Amino acid sequence: xxxxxxxxxxxxxxxxxVTKRFHGRAGLVTAVEDINLQVKEGEFLVxxxxxxxGKSTLLSLLAGLEQVDEGSIKLDGADxxxxxxxxxxxxxxxxxxxxxxxxxNVLFGLRLKPGLTDAExxxxxxxxxxxxxxxxKERAHPHELSGGMRQRVALARSLAxxxxxxxxxEPFSALDALTRDQLYGDIQKIxxxxxxxxxxxxxxxxxxxxxxxxVVLLSxxxxxxxxxxxxxxxxxxxxxxxxxxxLAADITTALSAHLAEPKEGLV
Amino acid sequence: MKTxxxxxxVVIGLLILGGWxxxxxxxxxxxxxxxxxxxxxxxxxxxxxxxxLASATWVTMRRLMLGFVIGAAIGIPVGALCARSSLAxxxxxxxxxxxxxxxxxxxxxxxxxxxxxxxxxxxxxxVMGTVWAVVxxxxxxxxxxxxxxxxxxxxxxxxxxHLWVHVIFPAALPGIISGLKQGWAFAWRSLMAAEIFVVILxxxxxxxxxxxxxxxxxxxxxxxxxLVVVGVGLLADLIFFSPIERWLRRSRGLxx
Numbered sequence: 341x342x343x344x345x346x347x348x349x350x351x352x353x354x355x356x357x358v359t360k361r362f363h364g365r366a367g368l369v370t371a372v373e374d375i376n377l378q379v380k381e382g383e384f385l386v387x388x389x390x391x392x393x394g395k396s397t398l399l400s401l402l403a404g405l406e407q408v409d410e411g412s413i414k415l416d417g418a419d420x421x422x423x424x425x426x427x428x429x430x431x432x433x434x435x436x437x438x439x440x441x442x443x444x445n446v447l448f449g450l451r452l453k454p455g456l457t458d459a460e461x462x463x464x465x466x467x468x469x470x471x472x473x474x475x476x477k478e479r480a481h482p483h484e485l486s487g488g489m490r491q492r493v494a495l496a497r498s499l500a501x502x503x504x505x506x507x508x509x510e511p512f513s514a515l516d517a518l519t520r521d522q523l524y525g526d527i528q529k530i531x532x533x534x535x536x537x538x539x540x541x542x543x544x545x546x547x548x549x550x551x552x553x554x555v556v557l558l559s560x561x562x563x564x565x566x567x568x569x570x571x572x573x574x575x576x577x578x579x580x581x582x583x584x585x586x587l588a589a590d591i592t593t594a595l596s597a598h599l600a601e602p603k604e605g606l607v
Numbered sequence: 608m609k610t611x612x613x614x615x616x617v618v619i620g621l622l623i624l625g626g627w628x629x630x631x632x633x634x635x636x637x638x639x640x641x642x643x644x645x646x647x648x649x650x651x652x653x654x655x656x657x658x659x660l661a662s663a664t665w666v667t668m669r670r671l672m673l674g675f676v677i678g679a680a681i682g683i684p685v686g687a688l689c690a691r692s693s694l695a696x697x698x699x700x701x702x703x704x705x706x707x708x709x710x711x712x713x714x715x716x717x718x719x720x721x722x723x724x725x726x727x728x729x730x731x732x733x734v735m736g737t738v739w740a741v742v743x744x745x746x747x748x749x750x751x752x753x754x755x756x757x758x759x760x761x762x763x764x765x766x767x768x769h770l771w772v773h774v775i776f777p778a779a780l781p782g783i784i785s786g787l788k789q790g791w792a793f794a795w796r797s798l799m800a801a802e803i804f805v806v807i808l809x810x811x812x813x814x815x816x817x818x819x820x821x822x823x824x825x826x827x828x829x830x831x832x833x834l835v836v837v838g839v840g841l842l843a844d845l846i847f848f849s850p851i852e853r854w855l856r857r858s859r860g861l862x863x
Binding site for chain 2: 403405423425427428429431433435437438448452482483484
């Protein structure tokens with residue numbers, strides 16, 4: 341494995357006064373407003389909130405697929421202005437290329453990474469397929485795999501080029517509950533083993549508590565940070581753990597309270 | 608035991624041919640107007656033996672291949688350009704859409720005036736028949752590539768040429784292939800029109816053979832050549848396009 345370019349900086353990903361607007365049918369819509377956030381090296385941060393709170397927009401901004409209108413996003417001190425290998429994304433749908441088999445899909449990002457020999461690339465791709473438990477499926481095309489397996493391949497594909505940050509955009513929402521529970525376990529295992537910085541977006545509060553070191557609660561119209569929760573439960577966490585359920589209930593209560601608040605400027 | 612699937616159509620086909628043969632032989636129609644299957648068979652056999660059918664088929668296939676390859680070689684990059692640039696789409700794209708609806712026979716007078724009665728005229732007509740359908744198909748299939756693939760590829764560092772070769776083109780391939788198939792069908796039609804209308808000394812193709820049959824009032828030859836034309840079209844589909852399409856569908860899980 342190539343050595344991890346470790347940095348000593350305390351906070352790796354810094355969002356300062358980030359605002360993003362879109363042209364909607366009803367004119368200019370503010371998707372997220374004045375977001376200030378710091379993600380530490382090796383931290384698992386979860387952005388949670390109802391639909392319309394701008395959490396997916398925030399992730400697109402972090403990925404560099406969209407540009408901020410105001411404020412800045414910095415990774416290791418450098419401005420994020422375009423998509424890059426240092427921030428790989430797991431999408432809601434697996435986004436695997438149907439014309440490539442599992443191994444070739446994982447190799448796609450690795451082939452774009454300079455300074456590796458073909459042998460090293462193949463070795464890395466097989467290592468990550470093995471890590472997600474699909475070593476025997478390397479020649480299978482996406483349509484021959486189940487939804488859960490496809491998301492596993494997508495996870496391997498995002499991990500293989502060894503990004504600084506892994507961005508996950510509701511990657512579990514299209515899966516059945518059993519597969520999802522399995523993947524929660526896998527992700528936590530990989531997170532503790534590989535010490536990866538992860539930003540996950542979800543609307544599932546239990547999922548957020550199960551996976552996150554820190555859960556950032558966003559509220560909609562426009563998307564703003566309402567509250568930040570530190571989750572100190574020991575890992576590996578299980579989604580059915582009562583302590584976890586209690587914490588999730590607290591966050592849900594906080595969210596409902598925010599949603600019930602009268603909006604400024606509205607009569 | 609199950610009867611083979613091919614048996615029924617073969618039996619029905621033979622019955623129709625037999626009925627046709629009997630009908631013509633019974634003298635109810637003039638066999639100058641309606642030749643019997645055996646008469647067509649006789650022409651076919653003699654044309655095979657004197658080599659005229661083989662040479663005409665060869666001349667036609669060569670023109671078709673050349674025209675199709677040139678048409679595709681122009682159509683694919685132009686279609687890609689139209690997909691990429693809205694300026695190209697509003698100009699070349701709209702023009703292609705219009706010209707695609709123009710029956711390719713309409714290019715024959717243009718070709719004869721511009722090039723004269725020669726090989727270049729025929730080639731021009733075939734290329735014009737092919738290129739617009741290919742441009743439209745490539746443009747549409749590139750435009751309908753899932754944005755998610757592009758987003759995923761871009762986060763992994765794919766840009767420009769790499770994005771085209773490794774993501775856009777493979778993703779659009781099914782649409783491009785069906786566009787080529789359509790282009791091939793148009794090329795085939797336009798070539799027949801060209802060969803019937805353009806008298807060329809440089810080569811005697813199937814269309815010329817058809818035309819000669821008309822001038823000689825040889826209905827057996829006319830119908831015989833028509834059957835060969837149908838056969839060539841079917842064969843191209845069977846040995847070229849169908850296997851590619853089946854492979855594409857199977858490898859992407861769109862079949863079964």
